[in-house]
Structure formats: C-alpha cells, structure tokens
Amino acid sequence: MPAHAEWHEASSPNFLVYADQSEGDIREFTDMLERYRSAMRFIYKLPEEPTSPSNRLTVFVVRDASQVRKLMGDGSRFVRGFYLPRAGGSVAFVPQVEDDSQSDRVSRDEQILLHEYAHHFMFSVFSGSPPLWLQEGFAEFYSTAKFDSSGGVGLGLPADHRAAELALAQEVPLDLLLDTRKYRENASKRYDAFYGRSWLLFHYLTFSDARAGQMASYLQRINAGEGEVAAAVGAFGDLDALDKELTAYMKRRRLTYLNLRPDKIVSQPITIRMLGKGEAAILPVVMRSKRGVNKETAPEVLADARTVAALYPDDPFVLTALAEAEFDAGNEDAAISAADKAIARQPTNVGAMVQKIFALFRKASDEQSLWPEVRAAISAANAAENDNPIPLAYFYRSYAAQGRKPPEMAVQGLQKALQLAPYDTGNRLTLAEYFIRTGNSKAAETTLTPLLNHPHNAELANLARKMLEAGSASTKDGASDSNS
Structure with missing residues (x-):
C-alpha cells in the first residue's frame, strides 16, 4: 500500500472501520452500518444492547476488488468482499465504494457486506436451525437496503441482481428448495437459481396478505422438530399452489418493501481519527x-x-x-x-x-x-x-x-462467550462437546442445532450431525448399562 496513504479509523458502538478515504466518506459508511443494524433490530423488536468494544465488527475498506481477492487468497476470480465471524474478532473486507449521488440504494460491494452481516444477525434472532433457503432468503432480503438522506432505512427492496438468475439459471423446484439435505444431495453442478428463489419465497411470505402468519408458523414448527418438509406443508399447505403463486409474484412489475422512518432508527455516535504513521504502516x-x-x-x-x-x-x-x-x-x-x-x-x-x-x-x-x-x-x-x-x-x-x-464458573463463562458471539463455531463445538461428555444430550442438541444447516459449510453441518449422533448413542449405551 502507498506510504502516503491517509488511513482513518471510524469507531462506533457496534463497528470499527478502517479506510483510506476521507473523513466524510468513512463516516457515511459507518453510519450506514449502524442504521442497518438498528433497522433490523426494530423489525424484530430487539432492544438496543451495548456491544463490548472487542466484539464489534471490524471492517477494512481496501482499494479495490483485486485487493479483496488477494486477501482472500484462494484464487477466486469473483469475490468482491468477504466476512469472517469470530468471537472477539469478526472482520470484513470490502473495496472502496464509488460515490453514486443518483441513488440511495447500496452498491453491489456494500450489498455483499450487508448480506453477510445479515447471517451474523440471524443467529442472534432465531433459535434452532433455520433451513438453508431461509438463511439465504433472509440475507438476500435484507441486503437490498437503501438509506435516505433524512435518516430513514428501506429494507426488502427488489433483488435486481437476482433477476437474470431467476430468468435464466437452472430452476430449483420448491420441494428441493425447502429441503436442505435433499438440495445438497441433488443440486446441479451448474449455477442454479437457489439464491434467487430463496429471496423470492422470503419476500413473498413477508408481504403476502393471503399468507400472513405462515412464516411464523413455519419457524415454530421447525423449532418444534417437525422436519423441514413437514413444517412447510403444515404451514404453507399445498406446495404446488405456493409454487404457482411464486411464479406469478416474480412477474409483478412493482414490489412492496419496508420503509422505516428516521424516528424508528437509533442513531449512534461515530468518532473519526486519522491513524498515526506507525498505525498506517502496520495496517497491511x-x-x-x-x-x-x-x-x-x-x-x-x-x-x-x-x-x-x-x-x-x-x-x-x-x-x-x-x-x-x-x-x-x-x-x-x-x-x-x-x-x-x-x-x-x-x-x-x-x-x-x-x-x-x-x-x-x-x-x-x-x-x-x-x-x-x-x-x-x-x-x-x-x-x-x-x-x-x-x-x-x-x-x-x-x-x-x-x-x-472445569468449575461451574468456567462453564458459565463459555456459555456467556457463546451468548455474546453466537456465530463463533469453535466455542459452539467446545460447549457441545462438554454437554455430550457430561451426558446432557438435550443441551448438546440445542447448542449444535444452528450448525445443522450452515449456509456455507456442509462439512461443519455434517460434523455437528455426527456429534449429535455420537452423543445420542452414548446416552443410550449409558441407559442400557444402568438397566442391566
């Protein structure tokens, strides 16, 4: 990076942002993140709670997408931003955003960050293990945000970036979309419309008057252990009818979105400072x-x-x-x-x-x-x-x-750590292993359930499933021994 780079740090209650941009640009970017978080918390009626300084999301805004890909380091030609969730150290890397004074909607690069942050947010809202379509539909729904100059926030705007996918990519039948394991076992190697269809279904269920309350019913059934397909049929009814409604919905020329007034959004203070020479030099x-x-x-x-x-x-x-x-x-x-x-x-x-x-x-x-x-x-x-x-x-x-x-106080500390950072898989696996070892299979299942449909890591999902199966077998063996 150039030695003359004038890096700034923006510090707010929930984010820490580093960018080689002007004070005005970095302030606007950080304010966008805080407003996004506040809007989502309003939607789900979550009170504002302080975030410990080290548990804030740190965002590095680098020069361009090629630098993002260099940091990613896996040879991907198409990555434009990425996010790594970790307890006490979640980070995101995005390229500088071109100023577009003609639009208050987020850029594609910002949208990627908002999509990943929505995953981060979702695990603090939903218990259990939301199906894969719901995780991706949720993230896509909220990533298409807009931020107006008066302080208001729009959520759930049309996913224009999925239009070509929905029109041209390989179709994902509804029965495949609604069954995570079946989709993973049968998904085509070709690019398909999974993300687009997930967004479409989430958007439709959110705004359809005819299906009001069905999303809540579906989640309750999932959390009660009904199984994904049974929960879908129980909540949505005839899936063929739902599929036809989705097709018609996709063809609409205008779609509804959530428009939150400024008085619904909690503003947060942002402190900007220029990094010292040593800080700027060590930042790479x-x-x-x-x-x-x-x-x-x-x-x-x-x-x-x-x-x-x-x-x-x-x-x-x-x-x-x-x-x-x-x-x-x-x-x-x-x-x-x-x-x-x-x-x-x-x-x-x-x-x-x-x-x-x-x-x-x-x-x-x-x-x-x-x-x-x-x-x-x-x-x-x-x-x-x-x-x-x-x-x-x-x-x-x-x-x-x-x-x-470990003394009980240490176990409580680990539970608190997971409560503070529910997206940290290491702490989740560690706590689940403790519960399995101590014979608390119910607590182990509760702890591991969010991993069973991990949106980007099938191996992690399989590991969680194997741990639960091993814990269940151990519990049965223990019960058998005690009865003999």
Missing part, C-alpha cells in the same frame, strides 16, 4: 493477520511486522500487531514480549492482552507450570473488558487443556 500486516495466515504466509507477514516495529518500537498498535504475527509464526516468547511492551505503554490494550493469552496458552500445553500464569492473564483481560468473549472462553479451555474438570 494487521489485515493479513486478521484474514488468517498459514505456514507459508506467516513468515512473510512476520518479516513485514518486524520491519515496521523497528521503525515504531514504542507504538502500542504496532506492538500488538507484532505480537500477533510472532504468535502466528510459532514464536510464543517473542509474542509475549511484544504484548507485554504494548500493555506497558497502554495498560487498557485488550488486544495485546488477548495475544498474551494465546501465546501463554500454547506454551502451557508443554509447560504445565504455566497454567496459573495463563489464568492470571485471562483474569487481567476479563477485568479490562468483562464482556470480551475470548477471556471467557479461554478460562474454560485452560481447564480442559490441563486435563482438569
């Missing part, structure tokens, strides 16, 4: 670290981090990034040293405290005497920010890794 390292590195890329990122740290040895932001790069490269002692230096210069630096936890935790796996020091680091981070999910989760993991039974 931060982005690559947050994206995730491997054995090949970790040494490259570390070399860059050390170069910048040599120029700015007293900058806490730089030292925190250096600690993460050292840890990723397998250098636990160097990571702890860099984290300690950052904390000494900035005692409230929770990011550095977290890096110290990671490094100490990995060292303690070989040096058992370090576990008290690990827990002391966890306690310090928790005291600095008691709603940060990482110290809460690692307090439990410290006992599990040591081979000791």
